Amino acid sequence: MMEQLKQKLMENEHLKPLVENLSPIYIKYYFISLIFFAFAIVYSWFSSQHQSLGFFQSLALIIVAPPIxxxxxxxxxKFREFAKPDVIRTKNTAELVKAKLFxxxxxQIIGWLIAVMILGNIIG
Structure with missing residues (x-):
């Protein structure tokens, strides 16, 4: 599915230089992040507990945050590919499940959180 999306974007001459170098993994994480931030913005609009973002703040957040x-x-x-152990030894099944899930x-989640925290400190 990601390859089809990439092929579709490559057909547009203006986007071709940008899309040629993008990894399908990055595109997948971009859409996951986009959906998460869209949900967070809609939640902030309708929640009475949190301060609501204005239209332009929401627009800026939806443009800047997903790529970061x-x-x-x-x-x-990439760190996971580099550092993932070949063998995981544990004493019981619960530890094995936790290690495999980690x-x-x-x-990826830790990298995403660090990037969002850096973005939050830049934005203020």
């Missing part, structure tokens, strides 16, 4: 979050998740994925999702 996707970059953090992508770097976490190495499946942990570095």
């Amino acid at each position: 979050g996707a970059l953090g998740a992508y770097l976490g994925e 190495w499946k999702f942990g570095p």
Whole structure:
């Protein structure tokens, strides 16, 4: 599916130089981050507990945050590929499940969170 999306974007001459160098993994993390931030913005609009973002703040957040979050998740994925152990030894099944879940999702989530925290400090 990601390859089809990439092929579709490559057909547009203006986007071709940008899309040629993008990894399908980065595109996947971009859309996951976009959906998360869109949900967070809609939640902030309708929630009475949190301060609502204005239209232009929401627009700026939806434009700037997903690429930064996707970059953090992508770097976490590359770190996972580099550092993932070949063998995981544990004493019981619960520890094995925790270790496998960590190495499946942990570095990407940590990278995404670090990128979002840096973005939050830049934005203020």
